[in-house]
Amino acid sequence: AQSVTQLDSHVSVSEGTPVLLRCNYSSSYSPSLFWYVQHPNKGLQLLLKYTSAATLVKGINGFEAEFKKSETSFHLTKPSAHMSDAAEYFCVVSEPQKLVFGTGTRLLVSP
Amino acid sequence: KAGVTQTPRYLIKTRGQQVTLSCSPISGHRSVSWYQQTPGQGLQFLFEYFSETQRNKGNFPGRFSGRQFSNSRSEMNVSTLELGDSALYLCASSNHRELTEAFFGQGTRLTVV
Numbered sequence: 001a002q003s004v005t006q007l008d009s010h011v012s013v014s015e016g017t018p019v020l021l022r023c024n025y026s027s028s029y030s031p032s033l034f035w036y037v038q039h040p041n042k043g044l045q046l047l048l049k050y051t052s053a054a055t056l057v058k059g060i061n062g063f064e065a066e067f068k069k070s071e072t073s074f075h076l077t078k079p080s081a082h083m084s085d086a087a088e089y090f091c092v093v094s095e096p097q098k099l100v101f102g103t104g105t106r107l108l109v110s111p
Numbered sequence: 112k113a114g115v116t117q118t119p120r121y122l123i124k125t126r127g128q129q130v131t132l133s134c135s136p137i138s139g140h141r142s143v144s145w146y147q148q149t150p151g152q153g154l155q156f157l158f159e160y161f162s163e164t165q166r167n168k169g170n171f172p173g174r175f176s177g178r179q180f181s182n183s184r185s186e187m188n189v190s191t192l193e194l195g196d197s198a199l200y201l202c203a204s205s206n207h208r209e210l211t212e213a214f215f216g217q218g219t220r221l222t223v224v
Binding site for chain 1: 115117142144146153154155156159161166167169201203212213214215216217218
């Protein structure tokens with residue numbers, strides 16, 4: 001079975017500073033990996049996806065993630081945080097016919 | 112292009128009752144999957160349908176069931192509701208046989224009292 005581990009339950013940054021949300025995966029084959037964001041009382045929005053093409057993936061709202069097979073990592077980054085980035089972020093791996101979610105990282109952005 | 116639509120958005124039910132939730136996928140998408148989100152257990156997979164066939168099922172009791180219609184709309188049903196069934200139920204649709212990209216609805220918030 002495939003799995004993902006989100007290494008931080010909460011991350012706090014100041015507006016304008018870089019964001020790093022960490023995710024490690026476990027997979028017996030080349031995985032499809034995703035980052036989703038969930039704002040309060042909302043559904044999940046796809047930020048970006050990796051499906052064995054380029055290892056550096058660019059997503060929406062200035063986010064990007066790098067797939068590193070040697071480190072089994074898929075960390076999410078953004079150069080400069082905005083107040084509107086405050087939300088819960090989920091690292092996700094795809095198995096046949098289902099998605100497996102990490103436990104989530106809550107991003108707090110202070111002025 | 113309309114997104115994934117889930118109805119109703121909010122539900123309050125009493126223990127022992129049953130409930131049916133509906134999901135209309137993005138037009139042209141044939142895969143619909145359901146997830147339960149709770150503070151304690153996070154996001155857990157319930158089941159997935161593709162072209163009216165259930166292809167995968169999560170580790171939930173038989174009280175949880177679902178189906179998909181020929182127009183790809185899906186329903187899930189929970190019978191004999193328990194307090195622990197209170198959760199946000201999310202539906203996702205995909206136009207790929209393998210879930211290389213899935214789009215989620217806003218969810219149905221079920222409260223069991």
